[in-house]
Amino acid sequence: MPKPTLDESFAQNPPSRGPDQRHRWLTAGERRFILWGLKERWPAVRIATQLGVNEATVRKFRQNYSQDPSLILELGLYEMVGKLVDDEFKCLVCEDRVSTRQETERHLLRHFLEQEDVDFHKPPAKARRKRGTSAGK
Numbered sequence: 815m816p817k818p819t820l821d822e823s824f825a826q827n828p829p830s831r832g833p834d835q836r837h838r839w840l841t842a843g844e845r846r847f848i849l850w851g852l853k854e855r856w857p858a859v860r861i862a863t864q865l866g867v868n869e870a871t872v873r874k875f876r877q878n879y880s881q882d883p884s885l886i887l888e889l890g891l892y893e894m895v896g897k898l899v900d901d902e903f904k905c906l907v908c909e910d911r912v913s914t915r916q917e918t919e920r921h922l923l924r925h926f927l928e929q930e931d932v933d934f935h936k937p938p939a940k941a942r943r944k945r946g947t948s949a950g951k
């Protein structure tokens with residue numbers, strides 16, 4: 815069974831904590847919801863209010879993943895859909911199909927980070943090949 819996209823998970827059914835759970839750590843599902851909210855251009859305060867956490871918690875998560883994008887990559891936001899010449903993956907944020915895991919991770923991060931930050935944390939595979947290619951010509 816295909817995994818649900820972020821829209822399928824949250825557009826109709828946004829999660830909400832009880833008041834007694836306000837100070838718990840963010841779960842993986844809640845982190846996915848925050849990313850969905852940011853994708854929908856919700857302000858942090860709206861995401862926090864819906865979820866039932868402090869606005870600072872949302873801002874802190876955003877700050878943390880900017881410095882450590884593995885926090886995004888570990889949330890299972892893409893899935894393998896094919897394996898012909900290259901592995902093919904489906905992005906669960908926008909449903910695009912992308913070849914190779916490296917490019918898929920770069921594609922996924924691009925939804926939430928600036929291009930230069932993506933390049934810094936996940937350099938494109940081509941950059942490493944470039945030298946050999948140009949030397950061969």
Ligand SMILES: [Zn+2]
Nearest residue numbers: 905907908910
């Ligand atoms: Zn995407």
